[in-house]
Amino acid sequence: MKTQIGIAGAGFAGAVIARELAETNRYEIHVYDERDHIAGNCHTTRDDDTGIMVHHYGPHIFNTSRQDVWEYVQRWSQFMPFTNRVKAVTAAGVFSLPVNLLTINQFFQKKLTPLEAESFIKELADNKIQEPQTFEEQALKFLGSALYKNFFYGYTKKQWGVEPTELPASILKRLPVRFNYDDNYYNQKYQGIPVEGYTKIVERILDHPNINVKLKSRLNPDDKKNFSHIFWSGPMDGYFQYKLGRLRYRTLKFERFVQDGDFQGNPVINYCEEHVPYTRITEHKHFAPWETHEKTVCFKEYSALCEEKDTPYYPLRLKNDLELLKQYVELAQSENNTTFIGRLGTYRYLDMHVVIGESLDLVRNYLGKENSQWPRFSQNPL
Structure with a gap:
């Protein structure tokens, strides 16, 4: 009988770990996600009205200097070169x-x-x-x-x-200053955007007979009794039912609008003045310059403190947050057969290439070891 593994979250962190374990043919993995879709905040779909590939939780440009991570994502999809200016x-x-x-x-x-x-x-x-x-x-x-x-x-x-x-x-x-005319926003060796979007990548990663995906379903800490080990990519404080209080995040609110032609002539334009209420406008057809669309889909982004029902994006990690984080880390260290992974599970701001890299490293370093030897965190949150 195969070892039963539970994973909370069908984003990149959970999906990569699930696939790596599944390919050993020693595990049966059950991936749960509260949302009605996979890929977490990297979720992309074709807009019904315009045909434009829309990044529903804000744009994602894949960039990394790790060759193994770059080769890994290309295993699942064709990437087109893209420079974020x-x-x-x-x-x-x-x-x-x-x-x-x-x-x-x-x-x-x-x-x-x-x-x-x-x-x-x-x-x-x-x-x-x-x-x-x-x-x-x-x-x-x-x-x-x-x-x-x-x-x-x-x-x-x-x-x-x-x-x-x-x-x-x-x-x-994290913000570079350059004394040349290089206006590439990132300073990484490899950059690109998948032709079919990020959701298709995660879908293919999860497509394995040893992986069972359950959407609109929650993996609860009490469910640990059903698994030899669980990987938790949800909020760390949520695992403990927020009993010490809530770790603070910033969230994003989006105002969508559609126009004919080209609205701003660039994928991302930041609005730096304090009196402008939104932080930036993103125009999504420019994230796929190899495509042609008569209309355009844009989003104004507004940053706000994350409330209970909001989607968490950026860990605030100010003094009070870090003090509370230390207490939750102590609780997590006492948990058996549980590993906290990803941005929410470790309360760190992580780009997707870092999440993928940490997930690959985690499995490669601990695969074959007893469950009790798996770490509590993919990386130390403190």
Whole structure:
């Protein structure tokens, strides 16, 4: 008889682990998801009215420098090359992001070379800040006040719902500044978008005789008695029925609109001014430039604090959240035969390539070991 495994969540974290276990032919895996679809927040479908591939929970551009992860996703679908070139609408005009040589020259109305631009930005930087502790200090130390106020202050305040002085410096470290004309938003070796969408990839990953998928169904912690091991990609605090309180997330609200032709001429345009209520507008047909569509589907994105019935997106991870997280991690460490995985299960902001990589690493490192030896987390949340 095959070993019974339960998995909460049919997103990439749960699907990859399910497939890796299924291919050993030693396990029977039962994947549960409360939603009526697979692929989690990467869910994509063709719009009925326009034929455009819509990313229902916000756009996803696959990018990674791990060759094994890139080869893994291509196993399930053809990927087309795609470079994410974001534009920013600011009080001073429209510019390219991330901040690059063109942005600097246009913003300051100069004609600087790479070396001149680097020296110029160093002169603008606040050198009194030695070790930045907050988002704002990080920005002022490396960009100076003008670029920070124009590109980051308002957008960050809208996105996170707090003053940038309350956010850790680590958030801004993910945003590159370039002293050349490279306007590729990502700094990864491989980038692309699947021709058939992300849901088709997850569907193929889960298509195995040893995998049973149950949608609109919930795997409860009490169900552990039915399985040798469970993998939990739902909220960590939800596993414990929020008995210590709720870990805070930001969520996104979407305002959809359809127009003829081309609305904004770019997949993503950020709106950096604080008085504009939405953070960005995404135009989804531009995520598939190899296709032609007469109409266009766009979404305005609004960031908000995640309430009980909202979809959680971004872990807030401020001081109080991290203190509560430590308590939940202690509870999780005492659980038997349970591994917490993915963005929600480990309360970390993770792009999908990281989720896939961690899931592959987890199975590769522990496959064949006794259930008691499997870790409580795919990666340490703290």
